[in-house]
Amino acid sequence: MAFFNKLGSLTRQSISQKGQVPVVSMLNSIRCMSSSRLFIGGLPWSTDDQTLKDAFSGFGEVTEARVIMDRETGRSRGFGFVHYDSVENASEAVAAMDGQDLGGKTVRVSFAKERRPHYQRELTF
């Protein structure tokens, strides 16, 4: 199952990270995977919400798809978020879409970090 394969991958990845207590970053990885929100990086500048949703709608119900726009210029910042109705579907999307070509760019798909209030932005855990 892709979910547990990815968990093992993230665990090994977190243990090799520098400057962090392994168990802390491992718990962060597990916490991220308990969510069905995905971070999508490396998007072409032309990608919009609907394009993003279409690209990720083959692995389950996409409840939200958003390309983050620059608040001043209104142009894409080249990344976005996709929400699924379940963690399992999100996991399948990571396995299937990470590293794939989308509009000529190689996209990076991973579980999103927990969205935190601004006053906690500098905190790791």
Add this chain to the structure above:
DNA sequence: GTTGAGCGTT
């Protein structure tokens, strides 16, 4: 008419 690692206005 530009950019290319990152983690989002509610």
